[in-house]
Amino acid sequence: MNTAGARVSNVTWETPHEPLFLPRDEVHVWCFTLDEYVVYFESFLQMLAPDEVEKARRYCFHKDREHFAVARGMSKSILSGYLKVMPKEVQFRYNSFGKPALSDHRKADLRFNVSHSHGLALLAVTREREVGIDLEYQRREIATEDLAERFFSAAEVKSLTRLPKEMQSEAFFKCWTRKEAYIKAIGEGLSFPLDRFTVSLHPSERPELRDVVGNPQEMSRWSFWDLSPNSRYAAALVVEGSNLRFRAFKVYL
Numbered sequence: 001m002n003t004a005g006a007r008v009s010n011v012t013w014e015t016p017h018e019p020l021f022l023p024r025d026e027v028h029v030w031c032f033t034l035d036e037y038v039v040y041f042e043s044f045l046q047m048l049a050p051d052e053v054e055k056a057r058r059y060c061f062h063k064d065r066e067h068f069a070v071a072r073g074m075s076k077s078i079l080s081g082y083l084k085v086m087p088k089e090v091q092f093r094y095n096s097f098g099k100p101a102l103s104d105h106r107k108a109d110l111r112f113n114v115s116h117s118h119g120l121a122l123l124a125v126t127r128e129r130e131v132g133i134d135l136e137y138q139r140r141e142i143a144t145e146d147l148a149e150r151f152f153s154a155a156e157v158k159s160l161t162r163l164p165k166e167m168q169s170e171a172f173f174k175c176w177t178r179k180e181a182y183i184k185a186i187g188e189g190l191s192f193p194l195d196r197f198t199v200s201l202h203p204s205e206r207p208e209l210r211d212v213v214g215n216p217q218e219m220s221r222w223s224f225w226d227l228s229p230n231s232r233y234a235a236a237l238v239v240e241g242s243n244l245r246f247r248a249f250k251v252y253l
Contacts, residue, residue, distance in 0.1 A: 044073025
């Protein structure tokens with residue numbers, strides 16, 4: 001178990017056991033492989049609300065439809081363990097920026113966020129505090145200075161370009177996932193300009209929020225973690241509050 005703000009480069013993935021219990025001072029992260037569960041695609045479709053089924057059908061490629069249904073169905077299955085209900089009873093609502101929450105206000109103390117990329121998914125679960133998680137498959141060809149200048153803050157671009165070339169790709173994805181996890185945590189998505197805040201990105205530095213334009217109190221509000229599931233992926237977790245404990249679970253067939 002890790003404490004808030006630590007750089008979790010070597011996550012100890014536990015095998016979950018029933019019953020699930022989530023204290024208020026803990027955050028749980030679940031990792032599962034989407035392709036492993038496509039055999040249950042039809043079962044997962046049965047868990048989805050009509051609008052979710054329609055969204056799945058709008059994907060052009062069958063693999064994308066499968067991955068959407070599996071990610072959503074697995075998330076509902078895991079959350080149902082905390083809620084002590086059937087997975088089909090777990091329904092989502094969304095804020096105006098698309099951030100999901102439980103539609104049952106009686107269960108609103110349970111917060112979650114999910115991200116999936118290139119066949120892998122991460123689900124973060126907390127109580128009574130906001131949370132955001134982002135997972136990215138590390139494709140070196142997109143980790144460019146041009147893209148950084150387009151989306152990163154001036155301070156982040158400066159830090160990135162000062163690094164040796166061989167370190168820049170790793171730093172790029174650390175920055176990218178931390179920024180994405182943060183805007184998901186605050187619930188504003190890409191409506192919040194990415195260049196208005198700065199995160200740490202040096203591979204040896206503590207993951208943290210360094211600056212938010214016009215809101216200096218924001219830095220003390222959040223805890224950041226790195227939790228890459230393996231060397232091909234970068235991932236970041238952002239949770240409201242401090243002095244939190246972290247547990248990670250991996251789901252196997």
